[in-house]
Amino acid sequence: MKHRTFFWFFLPTGLAMMLFIAAPLVSIIMQSMFAPHEAVLVTVENCGPFGCQQETIVDQEATRALRDAQPLGRFVGLDIYFDRGHLAVAEVAQAWRNADDLGAFWTRLQNLPFYRAMAFTLTYTFTVTPLLIVLGLMIALGVNAINARIKGVVIFFSLLPMIVTPLVGSLILFWMIDSRGILGTAIQWLADDPDLSLKASTTLTWVMLIVYGVWHSAPFAFVVFYAGLQTLPMDQIEAAQIDGATRWQQVRFVVIPHLMPLVTFVALIQLMDNFRVLEPIVGFNAQAHATSLSWTILNDLGGETRQLSAASATSVMTVIGVAILLTPVLVRTWRDFKGKT
């Protein structure tokens, strides 16, 4: 393609990317390095239905002068990235110095919001992603093998978990696993422990969130793999059958290699999605046991006093986290691509 043609061809995409990807990134990076001005406080008398008392308020005149002088706020550089709400460098260093062994250090680390969020997020990402790929593949193989007449219905029901909005899906499950709900009671009966509560135990909450994550995302893997199965080379399968390959051997040596590029694709998308896990934590009210970076952002923005700078810093860290996660898969794809050409 001529450079000129390429330029005009790429221009709309390029503009859209600038507008929707580059600009927001620049914006959050800026916001994460500027914090609100130091508040000028005054004490005034404050009266209402319950009488009068002396209260502290923000001096608007003085604050306005500060804001007009520096509309972006106070430049703090990377301070917010290093504070306790984020990387907590000072606290981590202190924990390292004071801890007797690795276990004690780990316990102290889990007391800091960023590391606590990462512990859950990474566990979630690296259990849910492989499990949903395996489950999606199994559903796809199963559906592909059944009678064409009921296929449509089965596909519809297999897709349901993905069709249901995550918040609604998690809320329904949340009610079912309540100690008085149908699943909660069933589990109590199975474990023979009437006091067992999924919601009160950190381990069980993590298991529940992971099960939900697999349940919700497996249909995505299923759809992709099912589409891939329609392009399966039948002559290879027949050749394998003639050679006496069992069904498992056919899957292992013909089907899976054929679907490998799709596995990479699903892994890429799902690593990205699972790293940003948010809805199940909100839906299951699980913040006492599990948090994620996205949940931290929501929490910073949802309080009575919004913490825009803290939320922006966490957003930037999420972007960096996703980039790190995807690097191995991207490098691999790039090598395959180079190998082919």
Added chain:
Amino acid sequence: MFLKTFTAAGALAVLTTSTAMACEITARVSIVGNEFPAIQTVGAGAKACAGAEVTTNLTADHQTINLPGMQGNPAEYTSAIIANSSIVALMNEDVIRPLGDLVEKHGQGLQPTQLITIGGEVMAVAFMANAQHLVYRADVLEQVGVEPPTTYEDMLAAAELIREAGIMENPVGGAYAAGWNLAQEFNNMFLGYGGQHFEPGTAEPNVNSEAGINALNMMKALSDYMNPDYLTHDSNATNAEFRAGNVALMNMWGSRAATLTEAEGVPQEVIDGFAIAGPMTVGGGDIPASTLWWDGWTVAKNISDEEAEATFIAMMNGIDPSILEDEEVARQAVWLIEGYEPTEAAVGVFAAANSGTIPYPMLPYMGLMHTALGNELADFMQGKESAEQALADVEAAYRAAAIESGFLQ
């Protein structure tokens, strides 16, 4: 006597029609606020005005949209309905206007106590009061032979008796959901033990104190008598437990207690046994372990004077004393409006106000403290760390947020 009441009622009715007719506005009004019944009533009253468009956006998420919706110029919302906690965020960002001149012009009939005056300027008009207080099952307490508790220590003793008698396994309810609710329960208990959230006159945190540790230990003791899922139970879930007859004692919001047993399918014994009392004290203190709240409305700063006037008139119509004629509306809240006669459902909030309960602190940095408490206390409640450690975490988390927001250096 009968005739006199009759004529008075007739006169009132005439007055109502005349005020309703009188509500004429000339510029747009746009209201954002919470969605509970009393606020729905106020919103509907404002919408009754003729002459220009009145829109309302009443949602539980009002706090996350009112500030951005008032920061623009012109502001999207001309009025935000807020409480004493949430007015702070609007004050911090300077998006609401002083109402002195409008009160003088259109504010006849407002009680002096309704005017929220900050530094000599009227910044909001309050229309209802709220507080958390005891809600209990009179029949269950009678069964075990105890009086309604007036202290949290009595509550624990009563809970033990109910459990021993085999009536209920987890007789205590509480909105202890990690986050805002858990932090609010801590605030109640902490103030009840005589705690102060900040070093006087500064933004320095002061929760890691004896009062803080006592408060956490009391909450932990109470949680032993709660449904094991208590860290996921907000006010709605706690009320559901009470309605289902699983709970006999709980600390609940006045605004929700009034209509608690009106839901469908509530067993008859719960409806009959349902009773309200004032807030409890703790640790031998005389200040109740609760906080006082008001709900009121504000007028945006970044709008034209014409729109501000229209907003003020419409909101005044929303809290017109005539709304109290509807019995259902009168029960919805503890109204601060002229002519309000306390209903039976209001005794808890009135007891709270009369027994020296402290209003929720209206400080610019209290929101950050509340968020920090909500995030850091769950570890203690689950037994993962000591009370001292949890409170040290709260102070550290608060400090990081306050430094970022410019309240601490």
